Amino acid sequence: MKERPIKQQYHHGNLREALILEAIRLLETEGLTGLSLRKVARGVGVSQAAPYSHFKDKHALLSAVCTAGYDRFAERMRIEAGASTGPAYIAGLGRGYIHFALDNPALFQLMFDGDMPGITPEFTGDRAFSEGYMMLDRGLTEFPIPYFKDDELSRALAWGVVHGIAHLLLGGRIKPENHGYQSIDDFVWAYMDKFVGGVEVPHQ
Amino acid sequence: MKERPIKQQYHHGNLREALILEAIRLLETEGLTGLSLRKVARGVGVSQAAPYSHFKDKHALLSAVCTAGYDRFAERMRIEAGASTGPAYIAGLGRGYIHFALDNPALFQLMFDGDMPGITPEFTGDRAFSEGYMMLDRGLTEFPIPYFKDDELSRALAWGVVHGIAHLLLGGRIKPENHGYQSIDDFVWAYMDKFVGGVEVPHQ
């Protein structure tokens, strides 16, 4: 019987998960370019070559990080959409999408800029498949955007609307104060409301 | 009098421009992650430290590359918009935006993903300022999208629509064949037509 079943000395126990969590942590503190395999290894207290027992190379670790990221991503959309229906459901999904990007900038950048396996309809990786795309797709089928007749293009359009603003806000290309909004959150709400309803939202 | 005023042996002559052009060339052949300062130097036949006579560091060279990129970017939009007016003008600008991204993927990635000085209304760098944003902004003022009342949000929305689809197509997240289109160009035309007109475009 061992006195310490959690923290071992030579065998780490669950190095694989620890590396993924440390990589996510470093991503948000050091950014994508500041992330190195050796730093991740150092962060969990193992040698520089230890990760190679669990991942073929750096890209494989980052892929695993993406998989975890897609899960959190879909969860955020699910939470913000809540139990609402109709246009409010679509708007909620969009806000979740955008908020996730702004709250996890480096992770979002890795998920969509690094050439990582992504969220396309035909992608069938089990855990890596993002529910995010499916939720948006199903939502649009149930509740089409008024102005746009429901067809394949309207799905791409809705996705573009949401993804584009997320990416532009992330890069600082669009600043809410330049569009009459004091807080990012006000802007995001108004933005999605305008898209799903096409209405003019009053902003002070 | 020298026999060769163009190609010198020790002093390169116009190393600065040569480095920028070589960096752009390498960007599209090796990608953003495959681009190194030393490769750029090797490509123009100078030593590894030569670039530091013209650029403070790698980031400074990439900034100069972005400046050149923004010029080409705006030019592409101008060309595709041509002399058209109304919704067709907006659609043309959007197609130019998307086509530039697809034709210069790594350059576009650098311009919008690397933390490079970008195109925001208040950015006043002389040559680095992209006319692209200004053209889109002026176009929308002259020719508002029908469904959306012309306000500050509609500018952000239009930019998001265009940028989002460009980025998603670039990353392979959206594939035209999944939306009923055989060629990317058909898809891009239909996409922009749908946005500016809100009409259903027939696709075989």
Add this chain to the structure above:
DNA sequence: AGGGCAAACTTAACGTTGTTAAGATTCTAG
């Protein structure tokens, strides 16, 4: 014309990175 200075460029070195090889330690199945 020539001297000197600054700009442009080279070689050499440092620390960091991703990756591999070879060996040591621990776990586990038989």
Add this chain to the structure above:
DNA sequence: CTAGAATCTTAACAACGTTAAGTTTGCCCT
């Protein structure tokens, strides 16, 4: 209890960004 597999370590390699120190070149000033 023991063999082999899984896990982890140390050591090394080439490539990278960057800096320091020295060399070559262009050019202005007298």
